[in-house]
Amino acid sequence: MTAALSRRDLLRTGGVLLVGFALPASALATPSSVPRAKTVDTTEVDGFLAIHQDGSVTIFCGKVDLGQGLRIAIRQMAAEELGIGVERIAMIEGDTLLTPDQGPTVGSTGVMKGGVQIRQAAATARQALIRLAAERQDLPADQVDIVDGEVRPRSGEGRSFGIGDLVGEAGFNLKLDPKAPLRPPASYRVVGKPLPRPDVPAKITGRHVYVxxxxxxxxxxxxxxxxxxxxxxxxxxxxxxxxxxxxxxxxxxxxxxxxxxxxxxxxxxxxxxxxxQWSDSAPLMGHAAVRDAMKAGPFVGRDTLVNTGDVAGALEDSDAKVLRAEYFWPVQSxxxxxxxxxxxxxxxxxxxxxxxxxxxxxxxxxxxxxxxxxxxxxxxxxxxxxxxxxxxxxxxxxxxxxxxxxxxxxxxxxxxxxxxxxxxDPKGPPQLLALEGALGSDGQVTGWRTEMWLPKATAGLPNVPLLAPQSAGIGQPMGLITGLINQNGDPPYAVPAVEVTVNWLADAPLRPSNIRAPGKIANTFAVEGFFDELCVASGLDSLFGRLRLLRDIRAIKALTRAAALMSWRPRPAPNPIPGIGRGIAYVHYKHSETYVAIAMEVAVDRDSGKITPRRVVCSHDCGLVINPDALKLQIEGAIIQTLSRTLLEEVAFDAKAVTSTDWASYPILGFADIPEIMVDLIDQPDLPPLGGGEAAATPVPAALANAVFDACGARLRTAPFTPDRVKAALPPPA
Amino acid sequence: MPATPPSKARTKAPSPASQRTISLSLNGTATVIAVTDPNQPLLYVLRNQLGLTGAKFGCGKGQCGACTILIDNEPARACQTPIAAVADKRVTTIEGLGSVKAPHPVQAAFIAEQAAQCGYCATGMVMSSVALLARIPKPSLDEAKRALSGNLCRCGTHQRILRAVMRASGSAQP
Structure with a gap:
């Protein structure tokens, strides 16, 4: 960053930013000025934040708020370190001229990576501000703190400086210090508070400026x-x-x-x-052919993702009871x-x-x-x-x-x-999984095999190929983007022998892209649905069957809390009282991130095949909670959207094109079918914050399928769970 | 798929008769609008001619409710309402209810419940809720669900929206 920038330069660039539209009225500050030659270097404090003379702050955030609440959460993270209120912070998001490249806003990384990076920049800035103020007063740095936007001696004696008085508009010219100390969670004043999101009033009053x-x-x-x-x-x-x-x-x-x-x-x-006039073209297989086509190939490879213990031995053991099942997830929009x-x-x-x-x-x-x-x-x-x-x-x-x-x-x-x-729109790709599980004579799961059929993402492809250049004949790198769709294909339980393989398909039926919790929704559906099948085969309660194979206290906590909130009483499925069922499912997202347990109660009408979700409880541990209210809403949304995807959604297409192109042919869940949802946050103030946007989506289909089985004995392994599929899966009446 | 083909009636070239104006009450203000095509949906006139962008284009088919407005206090889909149809009517848009600084009580309830994620459906939800509460001041949860059944939300904000409706009605919230 150039050291000397005039006020005029700053305002001029600020003017460019604001031309042509009025920024939405908001309770929070909006950027008053933006340095023209602003750095977007992710190793520079100035890349991420600017402190203005009036003590207000602008954050430059490479991640964007798509409705998930980053606009308040990241402000809170920065405000905490800087010792100011969120109302003093303006935020610019996703502008290639002004914001550092923090990676795309995908994979539930907004807070976990984007927010953490900005928090570290703010912590570095805080150290610099304290140092500057301490030097001016001849005090040791540990005798100075930032409170309410002022750098003050901790003793209360002596001079205070506004944070805007210490650093000019030229900025810090300081490398982001990855080791700059963070405020201890016990002292948090802003993080952890359910502060309202700044964009909601304008959205509700019709004044928010969308693209x-x-x-x-x-x-x-x-x-x-x-x-x-x-x-x-x-x-x-x-x-x-x-x-x-x-x-x-x-x-x-x-x-x-x-x-x-x-x-x-x-x-x-x-x-x-x-x-x-257009040429004739009929290159598509039609949605009804997708499932069979996934096993037919063509394939571009096969990988073994997990291989522990003697899986073949466990599955071939003549004393073992072996279960096999296939799970399928369709193309979705x-x-x-x-x-x-x-x-x-x-x-x-x-x-x-x-x-x-x-x-x-x-x-x-x-x-x-x-x-x-x-x-x-x-x-x-x-x-x-x-x-x-x-x-x-x-x-x-x-x-x-x-x-x-x-x-x-x-x-x-x-x-x-x-x-x-x-x-x-590019579509969520289809997924097919075949599972095998062996039960020993004591009902323990002795071996597990998951075989997946998935479209293979093209290595190194930077982005989903775009329609406009493709139709205009302008060259672009071609290939498939899917997101990381092969994760969570193995059971999160202590099973002595596990094998997960994936058969990589050369293509997808329709142009694919990442869709919320890529792949993990279908994989968790299969793994947690099939695990429930094993519990049923052993005559085990499905909560107890899980708990006895878990060694991770955070997992156990999530499952037991969700079960307790659902007043879970141990018994095997199905429910002796037919028509009503409960199910539970668990995920440790990507085996390394958020822990989620979902318990669900449903009603199933045997005659119509209609499933009615009645109650959902979600216990959710994503480490440090930045904003509990915004997080709860994300989780509620993930649950409702995934219920919709599970109950209703499959893209229909014929040989030519997609045919489900309106809300009548591609219905989504409406108010009539919204269950009561309770979100139970397990805050872990001393642990890093993890993602809140995706993980809660992943156990939803399995919890629902397990509840449907409990209600009526119908085991659903293909989404969407249409009434016809429910009726076809019903056991004959006793 | 091709872009939505407008209905035949709407694609008629402007006739001399269409070089006219219509009068209506818009958000409580007597308003005269120059009409180039009487078949142009009200939604486009609101958004592009009058700068009232709170009503959103969601489907153009009356299936999603993102463009919900009130015509003579009844909820209507602005994408399905030809501009000529609102002559001499009272039209209320989201902007006519309240503002960020002075929100309408229903808007205040939505804000208190933080009942928006992306918010694209939010203004339509508010308009349908206002119409419901004018008709039934203390709706049951099922009545609220029914009244909002024509409004779709993809982010899954439904529970918050229902709470907001209940809050606005002064009833216990779900």
């Missing part, structure tokens, strides 16, 4: 016309067909076809009027409420893209390559979109807008339709 609401002067509205089938090429376009819409233009770049117009409604009308939207401006050899991307830094080179610009001339700025839960259509809409902005020389806003979003 959908962002405008620029002279902006055109664009609509991209996707082909009627995946892979179809554009054979002809009748440009005259849009003439009834005054000012509408057709933009064609090979198979990338769009209309632009001065108003959004004109763009919608023109897109409806445009006549185009992120199914965001708002179809994706973005705004782009390409002029003077540079580009600015306002996008709801979870990964502005990650996508920056892809946008530069697509636009033929150097990376440093491309800026992606995060603005809130509709919740995405993995990469939905936001990045594609941003690419659409960027290509159209380049083609027209004007700022362009692209808003996808409902059909675009459900039809063309």
């Amino acid at each position: 959908h609401d962002f405008t620029l002067p002279g902006m055109l509205h664009g609509r991209v016309i996707r082909p009627p089938s995946v892979g179809a090429t554009l054979t002809s376009v009748d440009e005259a067909s849009v003439r009834p819409v005054k000012g509408a233009r057709v933009i064609r770049l090979r198979d990338f076809l769009a209309v632009v117009a001065e108003t959004e409604w004109d763009a919608v009308r023109a897109a409806g009027l445009l006549k185009a 992120h199914a965001s409420m708002g179809p994706s939207c973005a705004v782009a401006e390409v002029k003077g050899g540079s580009a600015t893209i306002w996008t709801a991307s979870q990964a502005t830094h990650r996508f920056r080179p892809a946008f530069a390559a697509m636009l033929g610009l150097p990376v440093d001339r491309v800026r992606l700025i995060y603005l809130d979109g509709s919740g995405c839960y993995g990469m939905n259509g936001h990045d594609d809409a941003a690419a659409d807008a960027a290509l159209l902005a380049k083609a027209t020389g004007k700022p362009v806003r692209v808003q996808w339709s409902r059909e675009d979003e459900l039809g063309w």
Whole structure:
């Protein structure tokens, strides 16, 4: 960072940031100024925070708040170390010019990695502030503390300095110290408090500025016309067909076809009027064929992920009782409420893209390559979109807008339709698992084998290939992105012999991307569903069956607390009183992160096959809790969304394209089926904070399946749990 | 899939008769709107012509409720309402209820319950809740669920939203 920056420079750049839209009114500070030559170096304190003369602070956060509450949680983490209130902190998120690259906002890493990094920057800043104040007063540093934004002698005697008086706008010029001491948890004043999220009032009153609401002067509205089938090429376009819409233009770049117009409604009308001919194309297998196709290949490899003990011996032991089962999870959509939207401006050899991307830094080179610009001339700025839960259509809409902005020389806003979003968002990939388990004569699990069939993510591929460059014939690295979908395929219990293998498929049925808790939802469904099958075969209560094979106190605590809150009474399943059932499931997320136990009570109607979740209890240990209220809401959301995915959701597609493109054909859970949910947080103030966005999703399908079995004896191994599947799985009436 | 084809009626070119204005009461203020296409959905007029962006485009089909507004105090889908249909009506949008500094009691209840994650569905939820509470001041939980059944939420904020409705009604919260 350059040492001397004038006020004018600062304000000028601040003005660029704010042009064209009003920042939402908020109880918290908004950035007053931003240094023009600000560093984004992750090893520099100045990369992450700036202290202004008035004592306010701006945090530059590479992670973004997609609705999960980082906007308050990360403020709390920084405020605690800096000794100020959260209301003094402004936060800029996901701006490639201003925020350090902290990695994409994926994998439940917002607090665990992003927040922890910023906390360390704040702790380093705190040490520097204390040092500066101590020097000025000739006091030892340990005699000085920061309280309420003032650096004061602990004795109360002597001079205080405002934190803004000690460091000029030029910043700290200080390396982030990974060993800078953190405040002890016992002294926390801000962390651990259920502070309200700063964006909620504006969201509730309709004043929050989403990317959908962002405008620029002279902006055109664009609509991209996707082909009627995946892979179809554009054979002809009748440009005259849009003439009834005054000012509408057709933009064609090979198979990338769009209309632009001065108003959004004109763009919608023109897109409806445009006549185009496309080649025949029918490259898809159709959703009904997915499961069988996963075993047929083609394959690109096979890996053994876990191999302990003599699995073959355990499974072939003639005294053992061996169970085998297959579990299947279908292709699913992120199914965001708002179809994706973005705004782009390409002029003077540079580009600015306002996008709801979870990964502005990650996508920056892809946008530069697509636009033929150097990376440093491309800026992606995060603005809130509709919740995405993995990469939905936001990045594609941003690419659409960027290509159209380049083609027209004007700022362009692209808003996808409902059909675009459900039809063309990259999808959560399907998963197939075969499980084998051996029970010894005493009912102990002696051996376990999981075999998975999964699409293989392409090594080194930086991002999901985008639709716009692909259809426009602009080269980009191709391949598959799935997230880490092979984790949690082994039981989290003390089983003496375990083998997990994965057969890697060369392709996925539809373009894949990461979707919330990638892979772990299906894997935990299989592992915890199958473990329940083993408990049933042994005549064991499913809580007791788990507890006796657990050695980790945090796991035991989560399970017993959830069970106690559900008033669990030990007995084997199914329930002697039919129609109502309870189930339990547990995960240690990625075998290294958050511990979650979920207990669930359901009603099952044997005649209709309808499942009604009635009560859900979730005991959740993600280490240090930063904001219990925001965390609880994340967990409630993960549970409800995963109930929806488990009960209702499968993307339907034929040989040409996705056919489930509205809320009637791709239904999600509504108010009528929302159970009572109780979230039980197990705070661990002395342990590091872990993720709260994903882990709670993963035990939901197994807890539900186990509860359904308990209620009616139907063992469900294929999602979604449709009434037909329930009825088909019912045992004959006694 | 192709972009949503607008219905035939909506794609008609503006006729001379459409070069007109309509009058309505918008958030309590008598308002005259220049109409270029009487079939243009109210949602686009609100968002792009009047700067009222609180109502969101979610589906364009009346399936999700993200664009819910009140017409003569009844909840309606702005994406399904041609602008011509609100002539001489009373239209209330989320912006007409209250503001960040002075929220409507239902908005205040939503804020108190922190009943939003991404928040994209939130304004529609508030509008449907206001309509419910005007009709049934003390709804049961089931009545609240029914009244909100046309509003979808993907983040899973339902329990908070129901609590907010109950809080606003002065009833015990679930």
